[in-house]
Amino acid sequence: MSKEITSRSVDFSKWYNDIVVKAGLAEHSSVRGCMVIKPYGFAIWEKMKSILDARFKATGHVNAAFPLLIPKSFLSKEAAHVEGFAKECAVVTHYRLKNAEDGSGVIVDPDAKLEEELIIRPTSETIIWNTYKNWIRSYRDLPLLINQWANVMRWEMRTRLFLRTSEFFWQEGHTAHATKQEAIDETEMILKEYANFMENYIGVPVIKGVKTESERFAGADNTYTTEGLMQDGKALQMGTSHFLGQNFAKAFDVKFQTKEGGLEHVWATSWGVSTRLMGALVMAHSDDKGLVVPPKLAPIQVVIVPILGKKMNAKLDLLQAAVDNIKGQLDGVSVKYDGDDTKRAGFKFAEYEMKGIPLRIAIGPRDLDNGTVEIARRDTQTKDTYSIDNVGDTVRQLLEEIQNSLYQKALDFRKSHTTKVDTFDEFKEVLNGKGGFVYAHWDGTAETEAAIKEATKATIRCIPLDNEQEEGVCVFSGKPSKQRVLFAKAY
RNA sequence: CGGGGUGUAGCGCAGUCCGGUUAGCGCACCUGUUUUGGGAACAGGGGGUCGCAGGUUCGAAUCCUGCCACCCCGACCA
DSSP: OOOOOOOTTTOHHHHHHHHHHHTTSEEEOSSTTOEEEOHHHHHHHHHHHHHHHHHHHHTTOEEOOOOSEEEHHHHTTSHHHHHHHGGGOOEEEESOEEEOTTSSOEEEOGGGEEEEEEEEOSSSHHHHHHHHHHHOOBGGGOOEEEEEEEEEEOOOSSOBTTTBOSEEEEEEEEEEESSHHHHHHHHHHHHHHHHHHIIIIIOOOEEEEEOOGGGSOTTOSEEEEEEEEOTTSOEEEEEEEEEEETHHHHHTTOEEEOTTSOEEEOEEEEEEEETHHHHHHHHHHOBTTBOOOOGGGOSOSEEEEEOOSHHHHTTHHHHHHHHHHHHHHOTTSOEEEOOOTTSOHHHHHHHHHHTTOSEEEEEOHHHHHHTEEEEEETTTOOEEEEEGGGHHHHHHHHHHHHHHHHHHHHHHHHHHTEEEOOSHHHHHHHHHTTOSEEEEEOOSOHHHHHHHHHHHSOEEEEEETTOOEEEEEOTTTOOEEEEEEEEEOBO
16 A cells, blocks of 8 residues: 555644645645646646636636736835735846856856846736726726736745645736726626636535625725635635725726716726635545545546456457447546556556546446446445446436535535534634634624634634624624624634 | 754655664566456566765764755744
8 A cells, every 4th residue: 555645534734735645636846835736636727727717708808918027116006915915925136147157056147137126926916907007098998807827926934735835826807897886796796606616616615705804805995705614624715806996096097088088097806716726626525535526627537447357358349349338428528448457456446536536437347248337436435336328327417416415515514514603612612623614793893803813713704795684792802793704714 | 934853766764873794675667477346466677976065984874064955833825
């Protein structure tokens, strides 16, 4: 057994790391804080991308690409923005290397110092709004609905594969609108798209809500979020959508002429999801045998493994016919046939379980005699024998069942890990016990929020949208409160 | 940036305290034979600047000095 995975119950972090590495999703690179996303991991990310990209386009957005490097001065134009990001920016100071005179290798050429340093984008609002200034003149240029798929860099102190790396991949939408309401509508529309994707594709139920001021994106008037719950009872912010007000329009002086001839600053949004979603996928569904990939995101949905050997050697023609038969019935399903005769079937079973392939079809000599196949579900680890004649229908139905069942399981988990509390003792007890989401009354002040974080490490994940209004008192300060907010320990 | 730990074959490790054959083990890899319905067995084989740089010594993976890298735990964050 060369590929043992640390059990979730022993060490959740180690378990997570083991899955990511051993399922072939990603590994640490030689660059501190940066990972290599391996082909299998990237294939899943590509599926996420193509689904999201289609939705962005269906809702009127187009893709573009803006520079990786941003003049340092741009960042400082929006006060809150610079405050939020300055501490984690990588800075380019020179544009040339040269050989050291003592032959010790290559060094930075001190004569090639940049007049203005460039930062590697931690996010692109500034370079984009600097550009939008030139693109927007009239109300007829609006709305401007642009997305970019890009990598960004934030110099993190501590990193974890997919969940927090210095460089990460994401999409960032940046839109400009003529009215405040239109920008808010855009922000909320995207949030719904995100939630839909997370629930129906990744299979993770999410709470939609708005962030408190202290958790808000640097430069936003309002930040909307989708919060998922992982198997260890910690929350993961899976996507955010920001209403930027006129902050960037004012900082970069982006005005448009109205129909009536007036001159006004435009209203903005930005929104993004990142490769962090890969982490959510892992932590929501996987088990001690490895990764579990929801069928809709699986690069390979079905793997066919023949049971090779002496008995099978006499029936290779029949095997080929059976494989062709199965593949013929699975048009539109992603199928891999693994006829590698240097590895044994048992080895392959374990390997594909590690990689989370939703369905495995095994065909042995007995199956060929009986006109059957054995189909194993990755999620439930159950095996059953089915007739080969309608394997297409069977597979399609099972894939759908798996997709639904993963979501349902995650939903059940969330239900059993969501607690309403009315006292601070209860609050601490739940967080130190089973964890999960905690709904509690909060007096609405940043001081209380900070004090609770200090005392429990839990933060306000969001104030849920359409939140039930209910009179109560803050669990911490005892001051009056009109609603419960969502607390959790978070990634 | 603080605390802890680790650097020896692709991966995981032993050896380091107490210096001394040709640096060893498991997995992986290559060749062959027998196998093949849940990670095959046997036989043979290839693969090493012992993190880097100095120093001590007849002799250094091992002792000394300096440096570097990475991982884990905290503070910051999607």
